Amino acid sequence: MDKMNDLYDETAAYLASRIVGNPKTAIILGSGLGSLADQIEEATVIPYKEIPNFMSSTATGHKGNLICGKLGGKLVLAMQGRFHYYEGYTMQQVTFPVRVMKLLGIENLLVSNAAGGINNTFKVGDLMIIRDHINMMPNPLIGPNNEQFGTRFPDMTRAYDREFIGYMEEIATLHNIPLKKGVYVGLTGPSYETPSEYACYGKVGGDAIGMSTVPEVIVARHAGIRVFGMSVITNEGYHFADDFVNDGTDVIKAADRAASVMTVLFKELVARI
Numbered sequence: 001m002d003k004m005n006d007l008y009d010e011t012a013a014y015l016a017s018r019i020v021g022n023p024k025t026a027i028i029l030g031s032g033l034g035s036l037a038d039q040i041e042e043a044t045v046i047p048y049k050e051i052p053n054f055m056s057s058t059a060t061g062h063k064g065n066l067i068c069g070k071l072g073g074k075l076v077l078a079m080q081g082r083f084h085y086y087e088g089y090t091m092q093q094v095t096f097p098v099r100v101m102k103l104l105g106i107e108n109l110l111v112s113n114a115a116g117g118i119n120n121t122f123k124v125g126d127l128m129i130i131r132d133h134i135n136m137m138p139n140p141l142i143g144p145n146n147e148q149f150g151t152r153f154p155d156m157t158r159a160y161d162r163e164f165i166g167y168m169e170e171i172a173t174l175h176n177i178p179l180k181k182g183v184y185v186g187l188t189g190p191s192y193e194t195p196s197e198y199a200c201y202g203k204v205g206g207d208a209i210g211m212s213t214v215p216e217v218i219v220a221r222h223a224g225i226r227v228f229g230m231s232v233i234t235n236e237g238y239h240f241a242d243d244f245v246n247d248g249t250d251v252i253k254a255a256d257r258a259a260s261v262m263t264v265l266f267k268e269l270v271a272r273i
């Protein structure tokens with residue numbers, strides 16, 4: 001435990017020496033959504049490879065830069081690219097940045113991702129507010145509890161902040177942007193789901209399915225950080241026709257198309273919180 005805390009402290013101290021000011025909100029940008037970071041003004045860009053104890057982003061559509069600057073007039077810390085369990089990292093490595101954010105004084109975390117649609121009313125390009133999640137991945141809090149961050153058995157009944165969801169719904173209405181709202185199912189990947197698996201997670205209440213986000217959210221809530229999450233639906237998992245093949249390239253294209261709309265929404269949410 002002490003060794004891990006030393007690593008968190010080392011990384012936090014390094015970043016505190018590189019970033020300007022004390023951002024209260026952090027953003028984790030998912031596959032194909034990195035262009036939101038280009039809207040950050042007065043940006044300090046720190047490649048992950050320069051950050052002690054940070055992993056490297058090996059997934060397609062994940063640039064691998066930490067960016068600090070102004071979005072919506074507010075100072076933010078954005079991860080342009082995340083770490084995934086399927087890359088072969090441990091859950092501690094996947095969620096390492098979230099605990100460093102806590103040590104830097106981050107109070108709010110906005111997470112975005114590219115996800116498959118399970119709910120058959122969802123179309124490619126839809127944006128879904130995450131109102132809850134179903135965790136099908138190893139829990140990142142397994143092991144001795146790190147008391148400096150939170151309690152042994154953290155409550156998860158309000159994982160996704162209802163006030164932030166309300167703000168986002170108001171913003172979307174103002175901009176006449178239709179939003180879905182639903183449950184995100186987190187699987188390890190990297191294989192996409194079989195038709196039976198999409199159907200199975202639909203039967204248990206899943207609306208969208210991905211391979212990230214849930215570990216970061218659990219660690220953020222453990223540390224008392226407020227969370228907002230949004231998925232861009234990049235493929236329709238409920239097409240059980242044999243001719244539909246998800247080779248991932250459409251995922252990035254669909255996410256890229258949605259990134260500009262997500263930028264408008266996240267910019268205004270940051271300004272409000």
Ligand SMILES: O=P(O)(O)O[C@H]1O[C@H](CO)[C@@H](O)[C@H]1O
Nearest residue numbers: 030031113114210211212251
């Ligand atoms: O969840 P993000 O990082 O957006 O990426 C999603 O898209 C990729 C699969 O197409 C996987 O990495 C999945 O997790």
Ligand SMILES: Nc1nc2[nH]cnc2c(=O)[nH]1
Nearest residue numbers: 114115116209210211251
């Ligand atoms: N697990 C999973 N992750 C995704 N990310 C983008 N699309 C998908 C999908 O269909 N399944």
